[in-house]
Amino acid sequence: MMPVLATETISDFLSDEWGWSHIVALAGAAIAHVALIGAFFGLPAFAGIWAERKVSGRIQDRLGPTRTGGRFGWLQSLADGVKLLQKEDLWPNAADAMLFRVAPYIVVIASVAAFMFLPFSDGWVAVSLDVGLFLALAILSLEVLGIILAGYSSGSKWSLFGGMREAAQMVSYEVPLGLTAVIPVVLAGSMNLDEIGRMQEGWFWNWFIFHDPFTMIAFFVFFTVTLASNKRAPFDLAEAESELVGGFHTEYSGFRWSLFFLAEYASMYFVSALGVILFLGGWWTGIAPIDNFFRTNDTWVVNYLGNVLGFAVLLIKASKLVFLQIWIRWTLPRLRIDQVMTTCLKYLVPISCFLFLGAVTWSMLLPGRSAFGTKSSLGARAVETATVDRSPGHGLEIVATPIGTAEEGAR
Secondary structure, three states: OOOOOHHHHHHHHHHHHOOOOHHHHHHHHHHHHHHHHHHHHHHHHHHHHHHHHHHHHHHOOOOOOOOOOOOOOOOHHHHHHHHHHOOOOOOOOOOOHHHHHHHHHHHHHHHHHHHHHOOOOOOOOOOOOOOHHHHHHHHHOOHHHHHHHHHHHOOOHHHHHHHHHHHHHHHHHHHHHHHHHHHHHHHHOOOOHHHHHHOOOOOHHHOHHHOOHHHHHHHHHHHHHHHHHOOOOOOOOOOEOOOOEOHHHOOOOHHHHHHHHHHHHHHHHHHHHHHHHHHOOOOOOOOHHHHHHHHHOOOHHHHHHHHHHHHHHHHHHHHHHHHHHHHHHOOOOOOOHHHHHHHHHHHHHHHHHHHHHHHHHHHHHOOOEOOOOOEOHHHHOOOEEEEEEOOOOOOOEEEEEEOOOHHHHHO
C-alpha cells in the first residue's frame, strides 16, 4: 500500500481532471475532507447508541431494541435523533443565553476536529503532521472548555457542581493520558500517527503492545484513562445520585442535549482508534503475508483494496474497544469524586511515570528486541531515503525508497 495523503489525492484529481487551479483544488479537497469526516463523525454515535442499548440490555437480562427498524432495532438511534429534533429548544431564565447555546458546539467542534489527524489507513489521513498526536490530544482537551461553560451558564448550582467535577477529572487525567501516549512516540521516534502506524507493520508481535512488558501495561493504563477522559463509568461524575440531576447538561434539552452525547460517542471511538494506532498495530492485520501482498503490489486497484482492508481492520479493532467501554459502563459502580482523584494522582500518575522510564530503559538496554526475545520491526526496519521531484508544472513530490539495511543506507 503506497501511502498517499488523501488531501493530495483529491486536490490532484480536481486539478488534473477538471482543470481547476491548484488553490481551488486544495479548497475543494478541504471541503471534501470536512464533509467526509463530518459524515463519519456521526457514525460512531449512530452505532454507539444502538450498541449501548443492546449491551446494557443483555447484561441486565433484557433484549434492548427489537422493533424499530427490524428484529434487532437497527434504527433506534435514528428514531432517538428524530425525537430530539422535534423537542423545543429551551433555556432557564437565569441562564446566560449566549454561552448556554454556544457550549454544546464547542464540545462538538473539539471532538470532530481531532479526527483531522487520525489516519484511517495507510495514508488515509486529512492532515498528516509531525506533531499530529500532540495536536489531536490538545484539540480534544478543548472539550473541557465547553463543559465548564455549560455548567456555568445554566444558572443552576447543580449544573455548576457537575461541570466543575468533570473539569477537575478531565484536566487531571490528561497527565497520565499524555504520559502513556508518549511511550509509543519514544519507540517510533515520531509524533506522526501515520508513521507510528507504519512502524507496526508485519506480524502481530511487532505491535507496540508486545514490544516489552512496560508498553503492555501502558496500554491498559491508557485505556483506563480514556474512560475518564470520555466521562464514562465508573468515572461519570457529571451525574450524582445524591443530587438527582444529570450534571452539567441538566438544563439542556432536545437538539443541544443530543450534541453532548454525539460528541461523547465520537470521542469514545476516537480514543479507541488512537489506542489501536499507538499500541494495537493500527490498520495492519498482524498477518505479514496478507499485509505484504497489498503493500508491495504496484497495481492501483490492489493498493486501494489494501487501504479499504486497513480501514476495516482499524474500524473493527476500535469497535471492540468501544464495546469494552460500554461493557464496563454497565458492570462497575460509579466512584466518588475523591476516589476518582485519588486513583489519578496517587496511582495512575506514578504508574505512568514508571512505565515511561521502564519502556525507555528497555529500548536502551535491548534495542530492537521485543518481549518475545525476537527482533522487532523497529530494529530491523529499513532506512528510507527521499528523492524530491521538482519538475515544472508539478507540486513538490517526495518519494520514499526503501533500502535493505541500515548499513547500506549509511553507505
